Amino acid sequence: MQDxxxxxxxQGRNFVRLLEGLxxxxxxxVFSVIVSILLGIxxxxxxxxxxxxxxxxxxxxxxxxxxxxxxxxxxxxxxxLTKMFRINLSGEISAIIVFxxxxxxxxxxxxxxxxxxxxxxxYESGKALxxxxxxxxxxxxxxxxxxxxxxxxxxxxxxMIKTTSLIVLIGVVEVVKVGQxxxxxxxxxxxxxxxxxxxxxxxxxFIVCYPISILSKRLEVxxxx
Amino acid sequence: MKKTSKLxxxxxxxxxxxxxxxACQESSDTKDTAGKSETAAPSDTAANDVxxxxxxxxTLDQIKESGKVVIGVFSDKKPFGYVDENGVxxxxxxxxxxxxxxxxxxxxxxVPVEAASRVEYLVTAKVDIILANFTVTKERAEQxxxxxxxxxxxxxxxxxxxxxxTDASQLNGKTLIVSKGTTAETYxxxxxxxxxxxxxxxxxxxxNALLDGRGDALSTDNTEVLAWALENKGFxxxxxxxxxxxxxxxxxxxxNTELLNWLNDEIKTLGEEQFFHAAxxxxxxxxYGDAASPDSLVVEGGIVE
Numbered sequence: 001m002q003d004x005x006x007x008x009x010x011q012g013r014n015f016v017r018l019l020e021g022l023x024x025x026x027x028x029x030v031f032s033v034i035v036s037i038l039l040g041i042x043x044x045x046x047x048x049x050x051x052x053x054x055x056x057x058x059x060x061x062x063x064x065x066x067x068x069x070x071x072x073x074x075x076x077x078x079x080x081l082t083k084m085f086r087i088n089l090s091g092e093i094s095a096i097i098v099f100x101x102x103x104x105x106x107x108x109x110x111x112x113x114x115x116x117x118x119x120x121x122x123y124e125s126g127k128a129l130x131x132x133x134x135x136x137x138x139x140x141x142x143x144x145x146x147x148x149x150x151x152x153x154x155x156x157x158x159x160m161i162k163t164t165s166l167i168v169l170i171g172v173v174e175v176v177k178v179g180q181x182x183x184x185x186x187x188x189x190x191x192x193x194x195x196x197x198x199x200x201x202x203x204x205x206f207i208v209c210y211p212i213s214i215l216s217k218r219l220e221v222x223x224x225x
Numbered sequence: 226m227k228k229t230s231k232l233x234x235x236x237x238x239x240x241x242x243x244x245x246x247x248a249c250q251e252s253s254d255t256k257d258t259a260g261k262s263e264t265a266a267p268s269d270t271a272a273n274d275v276x277x278x279x280x281x282x283x284t285l286d287q288i289k290e291s292g293k294v295v296i297g298v299f300s301d302k303k304p305f306g307y308v309d310e311n312g313v314x315x316x317x318x319x320x321x322x323x324x325x326x327x328x329x330x331x332x333x334x335x336v337p338v339e340a341a342s343r344v345e346y347l348v349t350a351k352v353d354i355i356l357a358n359f360t361v362t363k364e365r366a367e368q369x370x371x372x373x374x375x376x377x378x379x380x381x382x383x384x385x386x387x388x389x390x391t392d393a394s395q396l397n398g399k400t401l402i403v404s405k406g407t408t409a410e411t412y413x414x415x416x417x418x419x420x421x422x423x424x425x426x427x428x429x430x431x432x433n434a435l436l437d438g439r440g441d442a443l444s445t446d447n448t449e450v451l452a453w454a455l456e457n458k459g460f461x462x463x464x465x466x467x468x469x470x471x472x473x474x475x476x477x478x479x480x481n482t483e484l485l486n487w488l489n490d491e492i493k494t495l496g497e498e499q500f501f502h503a504a505x506x507x508x509x510x511x512x513y514g515d516a517a518s519p520d521s522l523v524v525e526g527g528i529v530e
Contacts, residue, residue: 012309079351
């Protein structure tokens with residue numbers, strides 16, 4: 001009996017709790033991912049502008065987010081805002097804010113890279129055809145950019161999903177934390193539970209991240225032509 | 226080409242929608258979480274609608290009025306604070322928390338905290354009380370107000386049954402395994418210079434060294450060694466309390482004297498009915514069994530002998 005760690009999964013509400021934890025993970029990451037991709041595209045376009053002031057500001061923003069560990073950002077938003085400005089945000093809202101700040105910066109840099117990798121003659125040909133700047137971006141540049149962007153963007157998205165395991169430090173109980181609670185609660189009765197619980201968590205993350213990979217592959221094939 | 230432009234238009238409109246959504250959500254946040262707080266405790270952070278919005282701790286009256294006391298506990302430190310298979314908070318700290326809520330005449334809401342964020346939760350008033358196996362230290366006392374203690378920890382020594390160490394002086398000339406940076410390391414260096422220390426970075430390495438027989442005994446917090454000795458047959462804790470006693474107490478935000486005084490009175494009243502011995506029986510005894518005696522861990526009425 002004591003070696004049947006798998007039984008722990010079906011005791012009480014344990015399995016349902018893991019799924020509830022997964023739902024917390026998914027809703028926070030999906031929401032932040034969508035917002036960061038959209039804001040990131042805009043940021044990336046701003047970063048390629050020639051305006052020196054905008055460049056400095058976006059550069060500072062990017063470097064700040066890159067240097068700051070996500071954990072520090074989480075603490076700053078969750079505890080820091082309350083301490084300094086008496087703004088009391090819930091853990092989930094704080095998490096979404098931090099992930100959007102982080103995701104937008106990284107996504108912006110990816111977009112910037114993709115935009116600058118488009119050969120200059122593409123921009124110039126568009127202009128020569130009499131397209132306005134907005135038209136040029138919409139019809140010529142962005143469609144090409146998205147294609148180049150896809151692989152890195154997918155990397156970022158899956159990384160964001162997995163990094164949500166940090167948010168437990170600001171009191172949001174997501175799937176990994178539920179797993180740890182289950183393992184710890186049954187440590188003495190079934191020591192091998194850890195393997196099973198972490199196995200299930202691995203599988204749950206896989207279920208969430210794999211469709212994204214499939215989607216990106218499909219899009220890549222579709223856009224090749 | 227037309228398709229892509231439509232796609233982009235769609236993307237942009239979604240952006241705007243999402244941005245406005247975020248804005249709305251922040252303002253209506255209080256409402257949202259209030260609805261959620263009725264569901265099971267562990268999966269969300271509903272605490273924030275109850276706790277003070279301003280970052281200042283709530284007074285006793287405000288807690289009673291709101292009908293809910295918010296307590297920060299561990300959610301994965303069995304047997305002190307953990308969540309059972311039904312998603313319900315359990316443990317020694319929680320047993321005490323339930324009683325506090327009962328005596329305040331309010332509901333209790335537990336917020337899962339981590340060791341590193343315990344002080345912050347109080348400083349920002351995201352919880353009213355912390356009951357998360359909070360060891361009283363000078364540094365912490367500068368940031369939070371500790372109530373009277375309800376538990377104590379000291380060092381313990383675990384050794385093989387075949388050569389059981391029952392007194393620290395038996396270790397002179399022998400090898401003792403300790404973890405670096407623990408109170409055990411400092412204590413033995415200062416008080417028993419003749420004991421040879423074998424130091425490890427991690428607890429797991431230290432315990433494995435003892436299993437391999439690379440030392441005669443191992444010393445760390447008594448709660449740790451007691452639990453470990455239970456899982457490992459052939460080893461017993463010969464010395465249960467050694468060195469300076471550290472106490473574990475509830476804590477409130479600095480300056481929240483009203484709640485602090487209430488907690489201190491509560492501890493004294495509970496001491497008369499030997500409440501923490503009952504708490505020990507209900508939560509710690511099943512784990513420690515005969516390996517520990519309640520008196521080496523429990524503090525009644527806030528008085529440490």
